[in-house]
Amino acid sequence: MTSGEEGQGQAPVFGPDFAAQLETLLQWRRDVRHFDQRPVAAADMHVLLRSACLAPSVGNAQPWRFVHVRSPAIRAALADHIDVESRAASAQYADKGQRDSYLALKLHGVREAPELLAVFCDEVPVAGHGLGIATMPEMLRYSTVLAIHTLWLAARVRGIGLGWVSIVQPRTAAAMLDVPADWSLIALLCIGYPAEQGQTPELEKRGWQAREPLADRVIER
Amino acid sequence: MTSGEEGQGQAPVFGPDFAAQLETLLQWRRDVRHFDQRPVAAADMHVLLRSACLAPSVGNAQPWRFVHVRSPAIRAALADHIDVESRAASAQYADKGQRDSYLALKLHGVREAPELLAVFCDEVPVAGHGLGIATMPEMLRYSTVLAIHTLWLAARVRGIGLGWVSIVQPRTAAAMLDVPADWSLIALLCIGYPAEQGQTPELEKRGWQAREPLADRVIER
Numbered sequence: 001m002t003s004g005e006e007g008q009g010q011a012p013v014f015g016p017d018f019a020a021q022l023e024t025l026l027q028w029r030r031d032v033r034h035f036d037q038r039p040v041a042a043a044d045m046h047v048l049l050r051s052a053c054l055a056p057s058v059g060n061a062q063p064w065r066f067v068h069v070r071s072p073a074i075r076a077a078l079a080d081h082i083d084v085e086s087r088a089a090s091a092q093y094a095d096k097g098q099r100d101s102y103l104a105l106k107l108h109g110v111r112e113a114p115e116l117l118a119v120f121c122d123e124v125p126v127a128g129h130g131l132g133i134a135t136m137p138e139m140l141r142y143s144t145v146l147a148i149h150t151l152w153l154a155a156r157v158r159g160i161g162l163g164w165v166s167i168v169q170p171r172t173a174a175a176m177l178d179v180p181a182d183w184s185l186i187a188l189l190c191i192g193y194p195a196e197q198g199q200t201p202e203l204e205k206r207g208w209q210a211r212e213p214l215a216d217r218v219i220e221r
Numbered sequence: 222m223t224s225g226e227e228g229q230g231q232a233p234v235f236g237p238d239f240a241a242q243l244e245t246l247l248q249w250r251r252d253v254r255h256f257d258q259r260p261v262a263a264a265d266m267h268v269l270l271r272s273a274c275l276a277p278s279v280g281n282a283q284p285w286r287f288v289h290v291r292s293p294a295i296r297a298a299l300a301d302h303i304d305v306e307s308r309a310a311s312a313q314y315a316d317k318g319q320r321d322s323y324l325a326l327k328l329h330g331v332r333e334a335p336e337l338l339a340v341f342c343d344e345v346p347v348a349g350h351g352l353g354i355a356t357m358p359e360m361l362r363y364s365t366v367l368a369i370h371t372l373w374l375a376a377r378v379r380g381i382g383l384g385w386v387s388i389v390q391p392r393t394a395a396a397m398l399d400v401p402a403d404w405s406l407i408a409l410l411c412i413g414y415p416a417e418q419g420q421t422p423e424l425e426k427r428g429w430q431a432r433e434p435l436a437d438r439v440i441e442r
Contacts, residue, residue, distance in 0.1 A: 011418035012245050014378045022243070022378055024233050026275040026371060053435050054247040056373070058387055060422050060430035066439045074442055089355035102352065118442075128430050131323065134310035136387045138362070142407070145366040150247060152277070157235045157243055166279055166357045177442050186363070197232035201281050209281035209349050214274050218287045221295055221339075221398050
């Protein structure tokens with residue numbers, strides 16, 4: 001920052017302690033499926049949503065749309081739908097052992113989580129004026145994902161857990177939630193205090209899939 | 222965390238100071254298009270990539286694939302391609318004033334950024350064993366976006382800027398980089414120390430698009 005630029009104050013310098021704490025946050029963020037029943041304060045939900053809106057977005061289009069699900073009937077319908085889709089997905093595992101492992105996993109906390117948030121992407125936002133999406137219109141959906149991740153970290157730093165549920169037919173969920181036709185479902189988020197905390201992903205603890213080495217993920221050109 | 226669970230050590234508690242600093246980080250993260258020429262240390266690049274791999278992913282599939290672009294010829298070809306696509310995209314603005322505003326924006330630093338990283342999603346990863354993608358295969362791409370955002374924050378906390386370039390034909394870039402057929406381009410990332418820092422998004426400073434109120438982004442059902 002050139003000093004005094006636009007009166008925005010001094011650019012912050014983040015020290016090594018903060019960097020280390022951020023890494024701890026990343027290591028202890030988890031996808032949570034087991035919630036305790038302690039409610040999430042409305043003020044905290046507001047902070048999480050406000051934080052989400054600090055995410056980057058293509059053309060600054062801010063295409064994220066949050067649907068706070070308060071109706072018990074809609075929540076129950078979503079949970080039933082997910083269970084049907086999850087059972088259907090188990091058919092992809094020809095090996096009975098693997099199928100049984102899959103069916104034994106707890107894949108969502110939609111029924112128990114104190115808060116349920118559906119996140120959509122507005123595919124035709126006015127904001128942004130089309131910048132950056134001529135060749136990659138999916139950037140709007142990716143921007144919405146960035147907002148979800150921001151919300152996730154803002155939650156975890158406050159001890160609040162989040163579980164991202166994707167075993168859902170996006171159009172079915174959109175219909176249940178009666179949202180505008182141009183909105184695409186990106187995620188169904190379960191939010192609440194986790195019943196337990198851990199540094200190891202649940203799917204790793206249960207032997208489904210461990211972390212893989214970085215070296216397998218980088219090539220040069 | 223139940224105490225002593227799996228010997229993972231005590232779950233961290235993040236205090237209000239860290240939460241405030243995290244919010245500052247989110248507020249000062251920027252999409253950077255102006256870089257100075259100071260190189261990014263190889264050790265820092267390694268930390269950024271390692272941090273990215275802490276991101277959540279569907280089924281723990283870790284579908285992110287990073288291509289570190291070191292060839293000046295490939296970089297130049299990518300930059301030329303982006304300029305062609307950006308000029309083509311300007312045709313969407315029928316209003317001459319808006320088109321001129323668009324063309325006056327600096328939309329990428331592909332030629333100058335000390336480091337260039339192309340990020341792909343492996344659409345058929347072995348890891349994860351298909352969990353969570355039966356109804357939403359796009360979750361693999363979204364997982365890759367989560368890794369990019371994680372890398373972005375890990376960079377900014379170290380004073381390193383990142384610019385996400387999306388004005389690119391994904392298949393053209395994939396061909397230039399000669400990656401496996403099952404990899405989809407998610408982002409081209411310019412990485413380096415920013416020439417200036419600011420709290421206001423560049424597109425807002427230049428009058429293209431300001432932040433919009435949270436209330437316009439939340440509904441209830």
